[in-house]
Amino acid sequence: MTQYDKIVPPVDGASITIKNGELNVPDNPIIPFIRGDGIGIDIWPATQRVIDAAVQKAYGGEKCIAWFKVYAGDEAVEKYGPNQYLPQDTLKAVQEYLVAIKGPLTTPVGGGIRSLNVTLRQVLDLYACVRPVRWFRGVPSPVTHPERMNIVIFRENTEDVYAGIEWQQGTPEVKMVIDFINNTMKKKVREDSGIGIKPISVFGSKRLARKAIKHAISEGRKSVTFMHKGNIMKFTEGAFKDWGYQLALEEFRDYVITEAELWDEARAADGVTPITKPGAFAHLRDDKPAGNPGSRIVIKDRIADSMFQQILTRADEYEVVCTPNLNGDYISDAAAAQVGGLGMAPGANIGDYIGFFEATHGTAPKYAGKDMVNPGSLMLSGVMMLTYLGWREAANLVETGIERTIEAKVVTYDLHRLMEGATKVSCSGYADAVIKNM
Numbered sequence: 001m002t003q004y005d006k007i008v009p010p011v012d013g014a015s016i017t018i019k020n021g022e023l024n025v026p027d028n029p030i031i032p033f034i035r036g037d038g039i040g041i042d043i044w045p046a047t048q049r050v051i052d053a054a055v056q057k058a059y060g061g062e063k064c065i066a067w068f069k070v071y072a073g074d075e076a077v078e079k080y081g082p083n084q085y086l087p088q089d090t091l092k093a094v095q096e097y098l099v100a101i102k103g104p105l106t107t108p109v110g111g112g113i114r115s116l117n118v119t120l121r122q123v124l125d126l127y128a129c130v131r132p133v134r135w136f137r138g139v140p141s142p143v144t145h146p147e148r149m150n151i152v153i154f155r156e157n158t159e160d161v162y163a164g165i166e167w168q169q170g171t172p173e174v175k176m177v178i179d180f181i182n183n184t185m186k187k188k189v190r191e192d193s194g195i196g197i198k199p200i201s202v203f204g205s206k207r208l209a210r211k212a213i214k215h216a217i218s219e220g221r222k223s224v225t226f227m228h229k230g231n232i233m234k235f236t237e238g239a240f241k242d243w244g245y246q247l248a249l250e251e252f253r254d255y256v257i258t259e260a261e262l263w264d265e266a267r268a269a270d271g272v273t274p275i276t277k278p279g280a281f282a283h284l285r286d287d288k289p290a291g292n293p294g295s296r297i298v299i300k301d302r303i304a305d306s307m308f309q310q311i312l313t314r315a316d317e318y319e320v321v322c323t324p325n326l327n328g329d330y331i332s333d334a335a336a337a338q339v340g341g342l343g344m345a346p347g348a349n350i351g352d353y354i355g356f357f358e359a360t361h362g363t364a365p366k367y368a369g370k371d372m373v374n375p376g377s378l379m380l381s382g383v384m385m386l387t388y389l390g391w392r393e394a395a396n397l398v399e400t401g402i403e404r405t406i407e408a409k410v411v412t413y414d415l416h417r418l419m420e421g422a423t424k425v426s427c428s429g430y431a432d433a434v435i436k437n438m
Contacts, residue, residue, distance in 0.1 A: 002092050002093070002096045004089045004092065004093070005087070005088070006080060006087075007069070007070055007071070009093070009097075010030055010068055012028065012066050013026075013028045013030035014026040014027075015030060015096065015097060016030075016099055016389075018098075018353055023098065023099075023353060023388075023389070023390075025389050025391075027062060027064070028065070028066050029099065029389065030066045030068050031065050031066070031067055031068060031099055031100060031101065031385075032068045032069075032070045032093040032094055033048070033067055033068065033102065034071065034072045034090070034101075034102035034105070035069070035075060035102075035103055036073065036102055036103020036104045036363065037073040037103070037104060037363040037368075038104060038365040038367070038368045039103075039365075039367050039368050040103030040104055040105075040359075041369055042368070042370070042372070042427045043359065043377075045428070046378075046379070046427050046428055046431035047101075047378040047379050047381075047431070048067065050398055050401070050431050051379075051385075051386070052065065053435040053438065054394040054397040054398045054401070055391065055394045058393040058397055059391075059393070063391065068093060070090040071087060071090055072085060072087075072090050072102065072105055072120075073106055073116060074106060085116055086119060091120075091123060094124060094354060095124065095354070099354070099355045099356075099357075099385060099389065100354075100356050101356070101381060101385050102356065102358050103358075103359050103378060104358075104359045104361060104362055104363045104364075105117060105363070117358075118162060120349065121157045121349050122158055124356065125354075126157055126354060127157045127204065127207060127208060127350075128154050128155070128156070128157060128211050128351070129155040129156075129157045129328060129347065129349055129350075130152065130153070130154055130155075130347065130349075130350055131152070131153040131155065131345065131348075131360065132151070132153075132346060132384065133149055133150075133151050133152075133336055133338075133339060134151075134339060135147050135149055135338075135339040136344065136403045136406050137406070138403075138407045138409065138419075139339060139340040139406055140418035141338055141340065142337065142338065143312065143338045145315075148316040149311070149338050150315075151318050151319055151321055151335060152215060152221070152320050152321070153321045153332050153335065154208055154211060154215070154320065154321065154322045154323070155323055155324075155325060155328020155331075156200075156204060156205070156208045156328065157349060158204060158325075159200050159201060159324070159325060160198055160199070160200060160236075160324045160325035161196055161326050162325045163197070163199055165196065165199065166195060166196035166197065167194065167195045168194055170192075174193070174194060174195050178191060198236050199236075200236040200239060200240050202239075205239070205240045205244060205247075205324075206243050206244070206247040208322060209224075209226070209244040210247055212224050212320050213248055213251075213255070213256070213297070213299075213320075215320060216320045217255055221297065221320050222293070223299070223300060223317075223318065223319045223320065224299050224320045224321075225300050225301060225302055225318055225319075225320070225321050225322065226240065226245070226301040226322050226323070227301070227302055227322070227323035227327050227328075228240055228302075228323065228324065229303060229304045229305075229327070230301075231303055236324075237324055240324050241301045244299075245258065248299045252297075255296060255297055256297045256298070256299050257296040257297070257298060257299070258298070258300070259298055259299065259301075262293060304327050304330075304331075307321075308331065308334060311331070311334065311338070312338070315338070340376075342360050342361040342377060343361060343373075343412075343415075344374075344376045344380065345361075345377055345380070346360065346381040346382075346383065346384050347360040347377075347381060348381065348384050348385070355385065355388045357381040357382065357384050357385040357388075358381055359377045359378040359381060360381075361377055372412065372427055373412060373427055374411075374413075374415065374430070375412075375430060375431065379398060379434065380402070382398060383395045398434070398438070400437070400438055401433075401435060401436075401437045401438040402434055404437035405430065405437045408423075408437070409421060409422040410422070410423050410425055410430070410433045411424065411425070412425060
């Protein structure tokens with residue numbers, strides 16, 4: 001058993017294990033949790049109560065979670081000492097117990113860790129940032145048809161500009177890089193530039209595509225879209241798209257069909273010579289429908305700037321989106337804005353087996369301890385966690401409770417100010433209402 005410095009695992013729980021390449025979840029799994037900084041002090045207790053109530057209602061006491069408190073952020077510094085924002089205890093606990101959940105964390109000011117969230121993803125190799133985005137009836141939205149948005153975004157977590165490989169303008173190191181680029185590689189970079197490197201690998205791209213396609217298969221999704229800027233960055237984002245298609249056809253041929261192949265079918269039916277090439281017919285999509293995919297998952301791709309337009313005008317045509325890191329950061333928030341904002345947007349960082357679920361918003365320290373903010377993001381991340389455990393009955397209860405509460409116009413201040421005739425409740429009061437409405 002793992003030895004810890006300042007934390008003790010609960011004695012009334014059991015470890016999640018891996019059996020035949022799958023998670024083996026006991027009826028009383030030990031789940032590490034990080035309360036989070038700022039409003040974590042409010043939204044975590046509310047979320048924990050809702051998750052526990054759903055598990056109790058769904059399984060009548062046959063299943064329960066043994067919560068294991070671990071530390072990161074400001075709370076970790078209080079317990080472990082100066083600059084101990086991410087103790088080894090916490091990393092070891094997540095590695096041992098495989099599934100964890102956390103509130104929002106503050107990025108330390110000054111040197112050391114660039115970002116706690118990025119560090120967690122890289123150290124634990126949580127290469128897929130998974131963000132489901134859907135609308136709950138009654139949530140105010142800036143778009144006319146928010147119900148058309150129901151996508152899951154798979155954002156690569158470890159590469160792209162988030163790899164953090166960069167050199168500051170004016171330093172000897174950046175001068176060496178610029179000299180190499182200009183003199184050896186015969187490119188032209190201005191001498192007064194800062195430099196960042198954007199690595200995108202075959203390995204990283206294919207494992208993300210694999211996870212996205214497996215999700216589409218298991219959840220009955222109809223399409224997977226590679227979002228990229230490959231028309232400009234041909235050897236990074238363009239390659240990401242190409243490797244995604246390769247993976248889909250090499251490993252999932254019985255389950256998928258490319259959009260280009262669908263267009264070939266349509267053209268062949270009209271007596272036109274087919275031209276099978278990924279993305280070849282994307283610009284013709286308004287002219288006539290492509291062929292019939294049947295039960296096959298359609299694999300397609302979209303240029304990033306076009307994708308931002310299309311999630312506004314054609315949101316219902318996208319179900320699973322697979323994208324490099326920076327694109328995924330942007331598109332996740334843009335999609336969430338259509339369905340109520342980050343307060344209604346859950347998220348998870350997932351590796352081969354470890355699943356780390358999280359609130360997707362910031363710490364909002366000015367509201368900390370006031371029991372007023374919306375805990376929806378963390379509650380919905382709890383839904384993702386329960387689903388990951390295979391406890392779908394409990395997950396469905398939380399979603400039902402949230403939707404019924406919002407439909408009854410019982411909401412926290414952020415939604416109250418946007419809704420006519422709503423009843424404003426506290427963070428804890430919102431949790432009470434969600435439990436009542438399960």
